[in-house]
Amino acid sequence: MNYFENDLTALHQALVNHDITSYDLTQQTLAALKETDQKVNGFLALNEEKALATAKAIDEKGIDPDNILAGIPIAIKDNIMTKDLKTTAASKILENFVPVYDATVMQKLYDKDLVVVGKTNMDEFAMGGSTENSAFKTTKNPWNLTKVPGGSSGGSAAVVSAGMVPVALGSDTGGSIRQPASFTGIVGMKPTYGRVSRWGLIAFGSSLDEIGPMTRSVKDNAAVLNVIAGHDVHDGTTVDQPVPDFTAGIDQGVAGLKIGLPKEYLGEGVQAEVKDAILAAADKFRELGATVEEVSLPHSQYGVAAYYIISSSEASSNLQRFDGIRYGVRTQNAKNLDDVYVNSRTEGFGPEVKRRIMLGMYSLSAGYYDAYFKKAAQVRTLMKQDFENVFKDYDLIMGPVAPTTAYGIGEDVTDPLTMYAGDVLSVPVNMAGLPGLSLPAGFAKGLPIGMQLIGQPFAETTIYKAGYAFEQATTFHQEVPTLGGND
Template sequence: MNYFNQSLKSIHEKLVNKEISAKDLTQQTLDNIKKVDGDINAFLTVDDEGALKKASEIDEKGIDSDNLLSGMPIAIKDNMVTKGLKTTAASKILENFKPIFDATAVKKLQDLDTINVGKTNMDEFAMGGSTENSAFKVTHNPWDTTKVPGGSSGGSAAAVAAGEVLAALGSDTGGSIRQPASFNGVVGMKPTYGRVSRWGLIAFGSSLDQIGPITRNVFDNATVLNAIAGHDKHDLTSSTKEVPDFTSNLDKGVKRLKIGIPSEFMAQGLDDDVKQTVLNTADTFKKLGATVEEVSLPHTKYGVAAYYIISSSEASSNLQRFDGIRYGRRAENIKNLDDLYVKSRSEGFGDEVKRRIMLGTFSLSAGFYDAYFKKAAQVRTLMINDFTKVFKDYDLILAPTAPTPAYGIGEDVSDPMTMYMNDVLTLPVNLAGLPGMSIPAGFSNGLPVGVQLIGRPFDESTIYQAGNAFEQNTDFGKQTPKMGGNN
C-alpha cells in the first residue's frame, strides 16, 4: 500500500465495502514503511504491535461509515506524547522516555479510531529547519534523497510525500509545518494559535507552538483539522470558539475574494523560480475570479530578531524541566546536585538546543530583559497590527512558503539574504497567531515549490476554500516523487 493515488475518501470506501480490512490496510502500510523508510528515515519509532492490535479491535467492532478517519493509519511527530510509546523529541535527553498519557490531539484521533503507526523524526525539540538536528538520524527528501525534507516536521512531511502514510501530525513554531510541506510537495496547515490544544506537545515556544495536519490534499487536511481542533480544559490557551466543519465550504471557489501579496515577502533573496511560482499562483486566482494586489507589512523586517528572542526565551524557560531527575537521561558518576544538572543537560542536549537556551537565558536576565525580551514583545504587537490593517481590506495573503526549493543535506546556505528570507517568510504568522497553509504550486529543477495562504484569526475555512480551488484547477498536488514510480 502506497498512498500516492489514494485519499481519505477512497480508502474509506474500500474499508466500508470490506474490500480491505483495517488490519490488512495497517499491515500493508507497515510493510511499505519497512520497504521505503530505509532511504527516507522519516520514522524514529514504528509501532507494529500496537498498530495491528488497534486495527484488529476496529475490525471487530466495524468501520464507522460516517467517520472518514475510522481505521486510517497515520503518523505522529515525535514531540507529541503517546501513552506507552517512546517519545523523544529527537533528543538524547529523552532517548528512552515512555509517556503515561496521550497528547490531546493524539487522543482525539485515537477516539476516532485512527491507527498510530509510529513517531516521526524531527529537529531536536523542534529547533531547526532541515531535520538534520535530530540526535538520532537525518531524514531525506523523497523527491531527491540528497536534499533535506525541511523541518522541524521533516519526518512527518517526508512520510506523507513518500506514500508511507496518508496523513501525519506536525507542529509549527516558526514555519515547521509549512516549510517542510513546501519542500515535499504536500499540504501543511498551521492553524490559528489556540485552535488546537497544545496539551501533551513538548513545548518549544509556548506562545508560538501549534499542532497541525500534513496531508496529500486539501480535503484530507481539513478533515484531520476537524478531528483535532477544539477547546481543551487541560490547555487554558486553547480557544473556546466553535469549530466549524472545515470541509463544508471547500467548493465555494474564490470569486470576489481579495488576496494581498506583501512586497516584503517578494524581496531580495527569493529564488527566481519561487518568485515566478507565486506570480503564476496569483494569475490562477485571478482567472478564478479573485482580486490580487500588492500590500505591505512594514514591520516584517524586525520579525526575525523578535522571533529568535521570544522563542529562545520561552525555550529557555520550558527546557528547565529536563534536569535528569524526574524523567529522561540522568548522567552517571555525579558528585552533587549541581553536577547532576550540568552533566545530564550537557550530555542530553544537542548544540542547537544549547545555543537557544543560552540566548534565551541571556534575553531574560535582569540586566537585559527590557532591552531584548520586552522590546521583542513590542515589535510583535506592531507586526500583529500590520496584519490587522491588511485584513480590513483583504480576505487572504498569498506568499512564498520558502525562498528556495529543498537544499542539499549538509549544505550551508551561504547567501545571507536567502537565510534571512528562510525565516522571514513563515515566522510572522506564528508571531501574529494567524492560520497559514502551504500548498504545492510549482517545481524548480524537479523539486516541489509551495506557496502559503495566510488568513484572519480562526478563518481556516477561507484558506481551505482558496487552497481547494487552486488544487482543483492545477495538477501540482497530483505529482509524486520518482521513488513512487509514478512520474
C-alpha cells in the same frame, strides 16, 4: 495500498465496502514503510503491535460510514506525547522516555478510530529547519535523497510525501509544518493559535507552538483538522468556540475573494523560480475570480530578531524541566547535585538546543530584559497590527513558504539574504497567531515549491476553500516524488 492514488475519501469507501479491512491496510502500510523508510529515515519508532491490535478492534466494531478517518493509518511527530510509545523529541536527553499519558490530540485521534503506526523524526525539540538537528538520524527528501525535507517536522512531511502514510501530525513554532510541506510537495496547515490543544506537546515556544495536520491534499487536511481542533480544559490557551466542519463548502470557489500579496515576500533573496511560481499562482487565482493585489507588511523585516529572542526565551524556560532528576537521561558522571544538573544537560542536549537556551537566558537576564525581550514583544505587537491593517481590506494573504526549494543535506547555506528571507516568510504567522496553509504551487529543477495562504484568526475555512480551488485548477499535487517512480 497506493497512497499516491487513494485519498481519504477513496480509502474510506474501500473500508466501508469491505474491499479491504483496517487490519490489512495497517499491515500493508507497515510492510511498505519499513522498506521505503530505509531510504528516507522518516520514522524514529514504529507502533507495530499496538497498531495492528487497534486496527483489528476497529474492524470488529465496524467502520462507521460517517467517519472518514475510521481505520486510517497516521504518523505522529515525536514531540507529541503517546502513552506507552516512546517519545523523544529527537533528543538524547529523552532517548528512553515513555509517556504515561496521551496528548489531547492523540485522544481525539483514538476517539475517531485512527491507527497510529509510528513516531516521526524531527529537529531536536523542534529547533531547526532541516531535520539535521535530530540526535538520532537525518531524514531525506523523497524528491531527492541528497536534499533535506525541511524542518522541524521533516519526518512527518517525508513519510507523507513518500507515500508511506496518508496523514501525519506535525508542530509549527516558526514554520515547522509549512516549510517542510513546501520542501516535500505536500499540504501542511498551521492552525490559529488556540484552535488545537497543546496539552501533551513537548513545549518549545509556548506562545508560538501549534499542532497541525500534514496530508497530500487540501480536503484531506481539512478532514483531519476537524478531528484535532477544539477547546481543551487541560490547555488554557485553547479558545472555547464551536469547531466548524472545515470540509463543508470547500468547493465553493474563490469568486469575489480579495487576496493580498506582500511586496516584502517577493524581495531580494527569493529564488527566481519561486517568485515566478507565486506570481503564476496569483494569476491563477485571478482566473478563478479572485482579486489579487500588492500589499505591505512593513514590520516583517524585524520579525527575525524578535522571533529568535521570544522563542529562545520561552525555550530556556520550558527546557529547564530536563534536569536529570524527574525523567529523561541522567548523567553517570556526577559527584554532587550540581554535577547531575550540569552534566545531564551537557550530555543530553545537542548544540542547537544549547545555543537557543543560552540566547534565551541572556535575553531574560537582569539588565537585558528591557533591551531584548520587552523590545521583541513590542515588535511582535507591531507585526500583528500590520496583519490587522491588511485584513481590513483583504480576505487572505498569499506568498511563498520558503525563498528556495530544498537545499542539500550538509550544505551550509551561507547567503544571509536567503536565510533572512526564509525566516521573514514563515515566522510572522506564528508571531501573530494566525492560520497558515502550505500547498504545492510549482517545481524548480525537480523540487517542489510551496505557496502559503494566510488568514485572519480562525479563518481556516476560507483558507481551505482557496487552497482547494487552486489545487483543483492545477496538477502540482498529483506529481509523485522519485520514490514513487517519478523524477
